[in-house]
Amino acid sequence: MKTRLFDAHNHLQNYSNGAETEDALERASAAGVAGMLCNGTSPADWERVSALAAGHKGIIPCFGLHPWFVGKVRPGWLGLLEGFLSRSPSCVGEIGLDKAASSDFAEQEESFRAQLRLAKKLERPVSIHCVRAWGRLLEVLKEERPPAFMLHAYGGPPEMTGELAGLGAYFSFSGAVLDPEREKMRKALLAAPPERLLFETESPGPALPGRRPGPQGVVEVIGAAAAALGQTPEALGTLSWRNAETFLGELFSQL
Ligand SMILES: [Zn+2]
Structure with missing residues (x-):
């Protein structure tokens, strides 16, 4: 059987139209991409994420308030978020901390903690974004102890992977x-425990230097990572599919 691949982080709702989305999904499916996490970022896109997941097997929806949009939402957003999470098998995401963002950092941390607590209450895996706030992230994670969580597009210090893996x-x-x-990212790839590795495209964003191949791009991401790790792409693809299974727990049966 062909290796099944997993795109651990994308934003399919951001394609400009339905035809583009369907085209990207067809190409991904033909390339063996059989599962993906589609991440919402604010109340403005949760409904679209929910509809995409409901209409396509293999898409697990994630609902969350991204640090970029903290301070730009109406009161009551957290209750709304709990509603979306409760109505479908889903993850919490994309949430996190971003010191490069214009939103207030203290408010970011407050929303991040509130969403980690919600993830804990509902026992959902979490997709985390972190930019230039690794020390603070580690402290918050130690205090909040979310259930399974992934650090998307990991760009933190390679030497921090051990402590984070311990959490x-x-x-x-x-x-x-x-x-x-x-170079630092490749060092982190080599330092991370193999049983915790996942790969992603962030599509429709520029997954690969200068290109936007859609979720199908995870094939090339895994190929490049396999070369760096001295493995075959098939072995790494299979490993990351199994890692997705342990990360997702019960949600994996949706794929
Ligand atoms: Zn993202």
């Missing part, structure tokens, strides 16, 4: 591992 972290790597300038 239960999965590490998702993007096409940036192909960038010759990203």
Whole structure:
């Protein structure tokens, strides 16, 4: 049987129209991509994420308030979020901390903690975004102890992977591992425990230098990571599919 592949992080709702989305999904399916996590970022896109997942096997929806949109939502968003999460088998995401974002950092942390608590209450895996806030992230994770969580497009220090893994972290790597300038990211890829590795496209964003191949791009991301790790793409593809299974727990049966 052909290796089944998993795109651990994307935003399919951001394609400009339904035809583009369907085209990207068909190409992904033909390339063996059999599962993916489609991440919402604010109340403005949760409904679209929910509809995409309801209409396609293999898409697990994630609902969350991204740090970029903290401070731009109406009161009551957290209750709304709990409603979306409760209505469908789903993860919490994309949530996190971002010191490069214009939103207030204290408010970011407050929303992040509230969503980690919700994940704990509903026993859902979490997809986390972190930019230039790794020390703070570690402290918050130690205090909040979310259930399974993944650090999407991991860009943190390679030497922090051990401590994060001890807290239960999965590490998702993007096409940036192909960038010759990203030596630190390749070091982190080598440092992360193999049983916690995931790969992602962030599609429709630029998954690969200068290109937007859609979820299908995870084939190339895994190929590049396999070369760096000295493995075959098939072995790494199979490993990351199994890792998705342990990360997702009961939700994996949706795929
Ligand atoms: Zn994202």
